[in-house]
Amino acid sequence: MEALAEYFKVFSEPNRLAVLEALRGGPLNVTAVVDKTGLSQALVSKHLKLLTIAGVVQRRPEGSLVFYEVIDKSVFKLIGQAEKLLLAARRQQLDALAAIL
């Protein structure tokens, strides 16, 4: 339960999600992720390190570049499921509000 919370925490940061989203199409090196997301280089590096430690992403140096790649693409299913639940929750909240008014 402790560990599970930590795992969820990985996805609980907008910029980290943006980095992941940038990697949806396939492997990218750090600079490419920087360009795609508009985040600072230091920040992207940090988030990629976290994602690597979490086992979500794999680091692969290639010459002087370093490519990162999503290991198990089913993380995007997790994200999709969360998006679905989020929408449902929003709907539910509106319904609850309507029931009061």
Add this chain to the structure above:
Amino acid sequence: MEALAEYFKVFSEPNRLAVLEALRGGPLNVTAVVDKTGLSQALVSKHLKLLTIAGVVQRRPEGSLVFYEVIDKSVFKLIGQAEKLLLAARRQQLDALAAIL
């Protein structure tokens, strides 16, 4: 993306997950959750409020008690999926380690 991160954050806290887990079996009042989790009353109340605001849980006063219930049980599917990914990530990390040694 902003909102999605916030949603993930709901599940990124061990005690909050414990509260949710306590509610897996069905509706419970606050004191029951306190007993099941061993957390302080104030803390349980706080987490339940958060879960309510997030639209994960529904508040239903009944007499002098207040019952809370998980609205959409498929949140447990989300949790299950995350557990699965967590295990896979752990396995992958071990493999990567073995490849080095």
Add this chain to the structure above:
DNA sequence: CAGCAAAACAACGTCATCGTGATACTGGGT
């Protein structure tokens, strides 16, 4: 109405995380 248990709220200290700016490391090309 007084008293009591359940639940919520407020204020506070503490700790973790985020993002930045500056600096170090690394490998390839000249």
Add this chain to the structure above:
DNA sequence: ACCCAGTATCACGATGACGTTGTTTTGCTG
């Protein structure tokens, strides 16, 4: 050997979340 682009790391300040303690509200009961 040197320089440069790419990447990683460090130190720092700011912000926000967590948990606790103490207090307040609420609704039942006698």
